[in-house]
Amino acid sequence: xxxxxxxxxxxxxxxxxxxxxxxxAFIRDSVADLGGSKRAADDLVQxxxxxxxxxxxHGYGGVPGEIEIEAARLGNAIQIRLLDRSKPxxxxxxxxxxxxxxxxxxxxxxxxxxxxELLRTMTDEVRHHVRPDGGNExxxxxxxxxxxxxx
Amino acid sequence: xxxTIDVEHLGGSPAVSVVALDGELDASNYEKVIDIVRDAYTxxxxxxxxxxxKLSFMAxxxxxxxxxxxxxxxxxxxxxxxxGWGALHEMGHDHEGTAANVRLAAPQEAIARVLDRxxxxxxxxxxxxxxxxxxxxxxx
Numbered sequence: 001x002x003x004x005x006x007x008x009x010x011x012x013x014x015x016x017x018x019x020x021x022x023x024x025a026f027i028r029d030s031v032a033d034l035g036g037s038k039r040a041a042d043d044l045v046q047x048x049x050x051x052x053x054x055x056x057x058h059g060y061g062g063v064p065g066e067i068e069i070e071a072a073r074l075g076n077a078i079q080i081r082l083l084d085r086s087k088p089x090x091x092x093x094x095x096x097x098x099x100x101x102x103x104x105x106x107x108x109x110x111x112x113x114x115x116x117e118l119l120r121t122m123t124d125e126v127r128h129h130v131r132p133d134g135g136n137e138x139x140x141x142x143x144x145x146x147x148x149x150x151x
Numbered sequence: 152x153x154x155t156i157d158v159e160h161l162g163g164s165p166a167v168s169v170v171a172l173d174g175e176l177d178a179s180n181y182e183k184v185i186d187i188v189r190d191a192y193t194x195x196x197x198x199x200x201x202x203x204x205k206l207s208f209m210a211x212x213x214x215x216x217x218x219x220x221x222x223x224x225x226x227x228x229x230x231x232x233x234x235g236w237g238a239l240h241e242m243g244h245d246h247e248g249t250a251a252n253v254r255l256a257a258p259q260e261a262i263a264r265v266l267d268r269x270x271x272x273x274x275x276x277x278x279x280x281x282x283x284x285x286x287x288x289x290x291x
Contacts, residue, residue: 017179021153024175024208042261049210053178114269115211121268 005079006034008070013052015060015067023052023069027080030071036078037145043122044078047140050115051082051091059086059136077124077141085135090128091116154180154206156187166195167288169281170220171202176213184216188223197252198288199224202281204257214271217253221274224252251276256284 011026013019027048031041048069055067068083120126125141154174161167168191176184188199199220203209222228255275258266266272278284 017177020177020179020210021175024177042264045208046210046261046265049177049208053210053212057178114214117269118211118265 003075005072005074008072008081009033010068010070012066012068015056015063015065017053017056020049020052024049026069027071031078034071034073034078035144036142040078040142040144044080044140044142047119047122047142048080048082050119051138051140054091054115054119055082055084055086055089055136055138059084059089073144074141077143080140082138082140083131083135088130089136090130091119091138092126092128154183156183158187158191160191160194160196161285161289163289165197165288167198167200167285168194168196169200169202169285171205171281173205175208176206176216177208177210178212181210181212181216184213185219185223188216188220192223192226197224199253200256200281200284200288201253202256202284203259203262204281206262207259209262209265211269214265214269217255217271217275221251221253252288254278254284254287256281 009026009030011023013023024045027045028041031044036044052067052069059065063086065085070081070083072079072081119140123140123142125139127139127141129137129139131137154172154176157171157173159169159171161169168188170184170187170191172184191199201217201220251274253275255266255277257280258277263272263277266275266277276284276287278287
C-alpha cells in the first residue's frame with residue numbers, strides 16, 4: 001500500500017552557499033511542524049545541508065540555478081525532496097564505507113565523501129532520480145522520532 | 152544565521168590561541184576559520200582550542216576546517232579543499248596516539264554526534280569546557 005504524503009511545504013533557493021542557513025531553518029521548522037522529534041530535525045538539517053551543498057558545488061558548480069526543497073509527512077516519517085536543474089548527479093552512487101570508527105577514506109577527488117556519508121547515516125532512505133525534463137530529484141526519508149541509526 | 156568568530160591569543164610556551172565559534176559553521180564560512188587559524192599560527196601559536204560551546208551546527212565543510220586547523224598548527228600545509236579527504240584519512244593513521252595540538256571545548260550534542268559518526272572524534276581530544284582545554288594544552 002502506498003502512503004500518501006501530506007501537502008508539502010516548499011522553499012526555493014538560488015545556488016548560493018549563503019542560502020544554506022535559510023535551508024536549515026526551513027527544515028528545522030518544517031520537521032517540528034510535521035511532528036518530528038528534535039533528533040529527527042537535527043539529523044534532517046544535517047542531511048539536507050549536505051545534499052543542498054552537493055548540488056551547489058558538484059551539480060551547478062559556478063553556474064546560476066535554483067534548488068527547490070519540499071518537506072512533507074509520510075506516515076510515521078518525514079520526506080524531503082530536493083529538485084534541481086543541474087547536471088545528473090547521484091550521491092547514492094558512492095559506495096558505503098565499512099568501518100566508520102576510523103577517519104574517512106577517500107572516495108574520489110571532489111571532497112564529497114564525508115558529506116555523502118552524513119547524508120546516508122542521518123536518514124533511513126535516500127533515493128535519486130534524474131528528472132525526465134532535466135535535473136535531479138533527491139528524496140530523503142527519516143522516521144519522525146528515534147535515531148536514524150543506532151550507535 | 153551567521154557565525155561570529157572570537158579569537159584570543161594567550162601566548163605561553165608553546166603559545167596557545169583560543170578560537171570561539173558562535174552560530175553555524177557551513178560551506179559559506181568555513182574558510183574564515185581556516186584563515187583565522189593560519190593567522191594565529193603566523194603570530195606564533197602552536198596549540199589551539201576550538202571553543203564550540205556556542206556552535207549549533209557544523210557541516211562537513213566545518214569538519215574540513217577542523218582538520219585544516221590541525222595541520223596548520225603542525226606547520227603543515229592544509230589540504231586542498233577539492234582533494235582533502237584523502238589527506239584526512241592519512242592524518243588519522245599518521246598521528247593516532249600522538250599528543251594533539253588542537254582540542255575541542257564543549258561541543259553541543261548534535262555536533263558531537265557528527266564528529267563521532269564521521270570518525271573525526273578520534274582526531275580531537277574533547278574537553279568539557281574552554282578552561283580545561285586551555286589547561287590541557289598549557290600543560291603539554
